[in-house]
Amino acid sequence: EVQLVESGGGLIQPGGSLRLSCAASGFTVSSNYMSWVRQAPGKGLEWVSVTYSGGRTYYADSVKGRFTISRDNSKNTLYLQMNSLRAEDTAVYYCARGTYCGGDCYGYWGQGTLVTVSS
Amino acid sequence: EIVLTQSPATLSLSPGERATLSCRASQSVSNYLAWYQQKPGQAPRLLIYDASNRATGIPARFSGSGSGTDFTLTISSLEPEDFAVYYCQQRSNWRTFGQGTKLEIK
Numbered sequence: 001e002v003q004l005v006e007s008g009g010g011l012i013q014p015g016g017s018l019r020l021s022c023a024a025s026g027f028t029v030s031s032n033y034m035s036w037v038r039q040a041p042g043k044g045l046e047w048v049s050v051t052y053s054g055g056r057t058y059y060a061d062s063v064k065g066r067f068t069i070s071r072d073n074s075k076n077t078l079y080l081q082m083n084s085l086r087a088e089d090t091a092v093y094y095c096a097r098g099t100y101c102g103g104d105c106y107g108y109w110g111q112g113t114l115v116t117v118s119s
Numbered sequence: 120e121i122v123l124t125q126s127p128a129t130l131s132l133s134p135g136e137r138a139t140l141s142c143r144a145s146q147s148v149s150n151y152l153a154w155y156q157q158k159p160g161q162a163p164r165l166l167i168y169d170a171s172n173r174a175t176g177i178p179a180r181f182s183g184s185g186s187g188t189d190f191t192l193t194i195s196s197l198e199p200e201d202f203a204v205y206y207c208q209q210r211s212n213w214r215t216f217g218q219g220t221k222l223e224i225k
Contacts, residue, residue, distance in 0.1 A: 035214075037163075045155075045163065045206055047214040058213070061120075100168040104210040105153045107174060109162035 002026035002108050004095050009113030016085050022078040022095030022110055030073040033103030036080050038091035048093070049080065052103070085117045121145055123207050123217035131225040138194040140220045142207035147187045151211040154183055154192045158203045167192065
């Protein structure tokens with residue numbers, strides 16, 4: 001059974017850093033397109049970042065230069081390192097596995113982890 | 120950035136009725152459009168990909184159509200579990216989502 005379990009969210013002050021984890025089971029992270037999508041409270045979905053199976057990574061303009069997506073293949077885990085956090089980064093962060101559309105449509109999602117950026 | 124505009128913002132219907140949700144792109148996305156359903160407190164669920172293909176396990180009452188800039192998600196006969204928020208997503212030029220349509224019980 002495919003499962004994605006996010007962790008690492010919490011309350012952080014503006015300018016701070018946080019690392020989110022997404023532990024995967026039932027498939028291999030290294031051979032899949034893996035993404036982070038976020039949702040601010042009461043708002044819609046916003047794509048954040050993707051890592052392709054070949055290692056390429058891409059970011060939304062809103063997080064470029066501040067966030068880094070990575071994988072630990074030995075732990076079958078996806079990460080999102082978030083630096084220089086801002087209030088507008090407050091959201092539930094979902095990791096998602098691309099299983100359709102060549103990896104760009106998300107057939108599996110985690111339950112999400114809440115990041116709150118506030119002083 | 121391609122902007123996706125969904126309409127209406129809220130749709131009030133009764134079980135058994137037909138629902139028609141719209142998604143308009145600011146420029147052509149070919150058929151690179153997906154639809155997701157999200158219920159409160161849950162992660163989104165993929166319904167339709169590449170405009171008209173149902174994802175695995177999605178009931179046949181859900182159908183998608185359109186190409187270019189105008190797309191439609193149709194639910195032929197609403198079941199109680201279909202009342203949720205629906206998002207469209209394009210993958211033609213990076214990835215963006217629409218702002219969502221809330222389908223509520225009338």
